[in-house]
Amino acid sequence: MKFTLKQLSYFVAAGEAGSILKAAEKIHVSQPSISNAITHLEDIFELQLFIRHHAQGMSLTTAGNQIMAQSKRLLQDASELKSFAGKLSDQIFGSINIGCFTPLAPIVTPELCHGFMQSFPGVDVNVSEDNQAELLSSLKKGSIDLALTYDLQLDSDISFTPLVELKPYALLAEDHPLSNKKAVKLMELAEEKFILLDLPLSDAYFMSLFSLDNVKPIIHARTKHIDVQRGLVANGYGYSLANVRPLNKRSLDGSGLSYVPLLGEYPSLTLGIAVLEKIRKTMAVDSFNTYCIEQISSNHIPGMATL
Amino acid sequence: MKFTLKQLSYFVAAGEAGSILKAAEKIHVSQPSISNAITHLEDIFELQLFIRHHAQGMSLTTAGNQIMAQSKRLLQDASELKSFAGKLSDQIFGSINIGCFTPLAPIVTPELCHGFMQSFPGVDVNVSEDNQAELLSSLKKGSIDLALTYDLQLDSDISFTPLVELKPYALLAEDHPLSNKKAVKLMELAEEKFILLDLPLSDAYFMSLFSLDNVKPIIHARTKHIDVQRGLVANGYGYSLANVRPLNKRSLDGSGLSYVPLLGEYPSLTLGIAVLEKIRKTMAVDSFNTYCIEQISSNHIPGMATL
């Protein structure tokens, strides 16, 4: 046996009016409706809520007063839930979950998310980093609202908004003989040792670049971590290829790096926004989406160096 | 357009089960009921709460997660309201409002209410003092649950439980010639000045005592305050009659008083508990009622001296 919010609201109206009839007029329902609601509440609470005065309305008992205070609070909370939902749908407000492809995350998310939260203090942005497969799965599961990633292996139910193309470049040690050239051909590096960034999608992508020029790289090391990749290159263990361009041109141990464009036409990786097609976005997610479009362009990418 | 607690609970069940079908089995309702409830909530909130996965249930969106957290809280609060009401009806718990006839209040209520609240820490006792007419009106209005007063001018819808009879006695100054007598006749005081406690009921009562003996008192002063009455008597302005017997036999200015029984048969005032007949008492009120019966007897009255 339970009660409804409607019954509570009828009870509260009667309690405030001190009369069922007056309450009925005020809230535009019939007198027996309120009478029923009160009787029902008295039954399930096993309490006398009102003292009925013949021909002069009714007044709350002490128990009724206590229940009424709680009822008002509950009704208030219910109406706040409604307005919370309303705000979620039409105001830039609430929590949003953003996913970012791991190698991109340390470059773009700090500035991007911080800037967004500065502009929209009502929004709480949660960022998670993951590989492409997991990002897509998270989008479909709803555990992230939006992903910043490349347009690789996207399913049909994911919609992708391209933002910028990231051309591949050669990652060389600062003191490498070719490090000051305007551009470099893959062929020129063919005899040197190659450090492969061995992540689910990037490995295949980088190898495809070599194939285009019929170059067989000498894979000297594989790593899943871009900091290891940069550290190895900076310390002269070999060269590598990359698309993301951290502003800081030193590896974690302080050794210098150089970014040299590739001479020739190579496929870029397109950085953009992936969202689930069928989803209806909250205002906050939508705002983050447009914020990304505004902030990320070929002129400027948060946290990223120009070539 | 509003939602119901039932709809919220269906939504929460579905959110927790990750599937309408599983939720339906768990809470024993049909699948379309839950489906409807969710659709309704999505409509009125203007939010997408779930992502539907074909043939593999559904998962909450970020918005759905936020709404679900709030919904759970609201349902929790609703169930707490229910249990609060339950406790009010069957446990010694909550607030109670006690009324007390003004002259009695300073004598009996401090010890009585303090003792009760010690024994039942879950109960919050509020005491108010008033004259008989107001006490009865408060009982009928429900603003007090129970009144400690005399059995005077009670209406038919008030039920009165007598506790003790308070015999009238002569209030004399400590150094009054008759102050050490075992008992005194009203006749013996007839020539002295009389101080009348001039309260709605007590004035008529005291005058009726004189009528019984065909004595015409010399009314020297009238007061509505028992402290003034005691002060006047203690300082030798005259004698008075009273029923309540404060333990402290000094007036507020420190002068001594003496209580001397009346010789003869005079009507007593009966101190007891007045409650509204038709009311269903909460457990807390009922306990206070029995506590009064236990504590107030002819052997002992809290705060009151023996004659």
Place this chain on the structure above:
DNA sequence: GCCTCTGAATTAAATTTATTAATGCAATTG
């Protein structure tokens, strides 16, 4: 003290709302 009035409770009919069983439908699985 009689009559009228007020306002809650009750009753019965109408309406709305919730529930169910059956079915449809889209995507997944083997």
Place this chain on the structure above:
DNA sequence: CAATTGCATTAATAAATTTAATTCAGAGGC
């Protein structure tokens, strides 16, 4: 490419809510 899964839809039914009309008990006026 059937078979299955699981949500949405539909239509029939059951339940709850609402209302209009009425009853009833006490209050208040004369």
